[in-house]
Each structure stands twice: as C-alpha cells, then as structure tokens.
Amino acid sequence: MIIENTGNFSVMKTFDCGQCFRFEPVGEDWSEVRGTVGDYPVRIKDLGGAVEIDGDGERGFWEKYLSLDTDYAAIDGRILSALDGENDRQVMSAAVGRGAGIRILRQDPWETLISFIISQNNNIPRIKKIISAMCESCGKALGGGEYAFPTPEALCSEGADGLLRFGCGFRAKYIYGAAKMVAEGEIDLAAVPEMKEYADADEYLRRIAGVGPKVSACTLLFGFGRLDAFPIDVWVKRIMEKRFPNGLDYTRFGEYAGIAQQYLFYYERWCAND
DNA sequence: GTCCAGGATCGGA
DNA sequence: TCCGATCATGGA
Numbered sequence: 663m664i665i666e667n668t669g670n671f672s673v674m675k676t677f678d679c680g681q682c683f684r685f686e687p688v689g690e691d692w693s694e695v696r697g698t699v700g701d702y703p704v705r706i707k708d709l710g711g712a713v714e715i716d717g718d719g720e721r722g723f724w725e726k727y728l729s730l731d732t733d734y735a736a737i738d739g740r741i742l743s744a745l746d747g748e749n750d751r752q753v754m755s756a757a758v759g760r761g762a763g764i765r766i767l768r769q770d771p772w773e774t775l776i777s778f779i780i781s782q783n784n785n786i787p788r789i790k791k792i793i794s795a796m797c798e799s800c801g802k803a804l805g806g807g808e809y810a811f812p813t814p815e816a817l818c819s820e821g822a823d824g825l826l827r828f829g830c831g832f833r834a835k836y837i838y839g840a841a842k843m844v845a846e847g848e849i850d851l852a853a854v855p856e857m858k859e860y861a862d863a864d865e866y867l868r869r870i871a872g873v874g875p876k877v878s879a880c881t882l883l884f885g886f887g888r889l890d891a892f893p894i895d896v897w898v899k900r901i902m903e904k905r906f907p908n909g910l911d912y913t914r915f916g917e918y919a920g921i922a923q924q925y926l927f928y929y930e931r932w933c934a935n936d
Numbered sequence: 937g938t939c940c941a942g943g944a945t946c947g948g949a
Numbered sequence: 950t951c952c953g954a955t956c957a958t959g960g961a
Contacts (some may be wrong), residue, residue: 680942681942698949728961767944772951778942779943781941781942781943782941782942782943782944782945783940783941783942783943783944783956783957784941784942784957784958785940785941785959785960786941786942787941787959787960788941788958788959788960789941789942789958792958803947808941825939826957829958829959830957830958830959831956831957831958832944832955832956833956833957836944836955871944871945872943872944872945873944874943874944875943875944876942876944877942877943877944878945880942893942894942894943895941895942896940896941896942897942916937927942931942938961939956939960939961940959940960940961941955941958941959941960943957944955944956945954945956946953946954946955947952947954947955947961948951948952948953948954948957949950949952949953
C-alpha cells in the first residue's frame with residue numbers, strides 16, 4: 663500500500679536514528695528498509711512525500727506505527743521557539759534542521775523495554791546483533807526467515823544463564839528479571855498508558871532491576887509514545903555540555919521534549935561522523 | 937593493548 | 950547525596 667501526504671517524513675532518518683534495532687537497509691542507503699513489527703515482516707520505502715508499505719497489517723496500523731497522525735511541522739515550530747538566547751536558538755535550529763523528517767515510532771512496549779535494557783553501556787551494532795540472535799532463537803517463526811520478538815514467557819523460560827549465549831553479558835539477569843516480572847503479572851505494561859504523570863510511569867518501570875532513568879525514558883518515549891520523555895545518554899550529555907554552556911532546561915520543550923531530544927541526539931552523532 | 941558503547945547498581949566518602 | 954568502580958562483550 664502507499665500512504666500519501668507524509669510531509670517531510672524520512673525513512674532514512676527515522677530508521678537510522680537509534681530508536682529501533684530490527685531494521686536494515688534494503689539497498690545502498692536507508693531510503694528503503696526491511697524489518698519486523700509485531701508479527702508483520704515489512705518493507706518500507708520512502709517515495710518522497712509518500713511512503714510504500716509492503717507487508718500485512720491495516721493502513722491504520724502503519725500510520726500509527728510511523729506516527730503519521732502527528733503534526734511534526736507544528737511540533738518543530740514549538741521546539742524552535744522554546745528556548746531563549748541566540749546560542750540556544752541557533753543550536754536547536756541546526757538540530758531540527760538536521761533531524762527534520764524523523765518520526766518517533768510507536769513500538770511495542772515490551773520489545774522496547776528489553777531492547778533498551780540491552781542498550782545499556784553498549785553500542786548500536788552490537789545491540790542489534792544481540793536482539794537478532796534472541797529473536798531467531800526464541801521468537802515465533804513468521805516465515806521467510808523472519809521472527810517475532812520473543813514473548814516474556816519465552817525469555818523467562820531461557821533463564822538468566824540461557825540468555826547469556828546471545829552475548830548480552832551482565833544484562834542477562836536484568837532481561838530475565840524483567841521477563842519474569844511481566845510473565846507473572848508483577849509488572850503490567852498495559853497499565854502504564856493509564857498513568858498520566860510521567861513520574862508515576864517512570865517509577866513503575868524502574869521497579870524492574872536494570873531499568874534506570876535512561877532506559878525508562880527510552881521505553882516511555884519509543885514504546886509508549888510519551889513524547890515528554892527526555893532520555894539523557896552519553897550523546898545528549900555531550901551536546902548539552904558542549905553546545906549549551908548555560909545549561910539546557912529541557913522542560914521548556916514541554917510535552918514534546920522527546921522529539922527535541924531525538925533531534926539533538928541525531929545532530930550530535932551526525933557531527934561526530936562528519 | 938586500550939578505549940568505548942542510547943547505563944545501572946553498589947559501596948564508601 | 951554524590952562519586953568512582955564495576956559489570957560482559959566485541960568492534961575500532
């Protein structure tokens with residue numbers, strides 16, 4: 663199917679900005695990607711102002727997954743006018759300019775939680791490798807060599823030691839603990855969207871060992887669509903120290919702090935690679 | 937061999 | 950409350 667009127671939506675930026683770990687480019691660049699969302703293996707191709715989806719699932723499912731129902735032009739405007747001072751405005755302008763086209767994906771909360779537990783003190787290529795091995799071994803086969811993300815029960819039955827073979831190292835005990843809590847109902851991820859206050863949702867997720875402020879924020883942002891979450895990792899810390907000498911009060915971005923964060927993250931990494 | 941990666945936890949000051 | 954060491958692993 664083809665979805666029209668996608669504005670400045672960029673497949674490349676959206677799928678290569680570190681928010682998801684199960685997509686790969688089809689060809690030379692990231693203008694077309696393939697991966698798996700839930701039980702749907704899919705190809706997503708950027709047509710420039712439109713996007714082609716090759717996979718099962720209703721149109722509404724993909725529109726929601728890709729956040730095509732969200733007015734990013736309006737949000738960008740708010741982010742650009744949120745800060746005072748010439749320097750801060752200039753930095754944000756550069757970051758928004760570089761990141762424009764990114765969409766915060768609405769990913770599965772459980773997959774997002776585990777993915778970002780794995781992400782701690784780790785790098786993106788290796789995170790992908792671990793998740794891929796885990797899916798192939800513990801996830802439901804979808805045909806064509808594709809696999810669903812493992813259920814809590816599937817990971818729980820591996821045991822902490824069983825998970826070590828995927829190369830997750832010291833994070834194995836955290837993954838197992840999270841799987842056990844969710845499988846046994848001690849943590850109910852479906853209850854999180856009901857928590858209106860960020861602090862409440864954050865506190866709830868951090869009952870899981872291995873989930874600190876950063877993993878919690880990423881899970882809330884990428885898995886629960888909480889755009890007010892502002893994950894601070896080494897890159898964001900770096901850009902805050904380097905380019906905001908007077909400090910950055912991210913609460914000024916209000917309910918869209920997470921999108922501002924993603925622009926800053928993308929911008930700083932782009933500068934490092936350039 | 938050394939350093940680093942979308943951090944969290946623990947113990948000691 | 951804050952700070953440093955430590956935690957596995959592999960790629961640069």
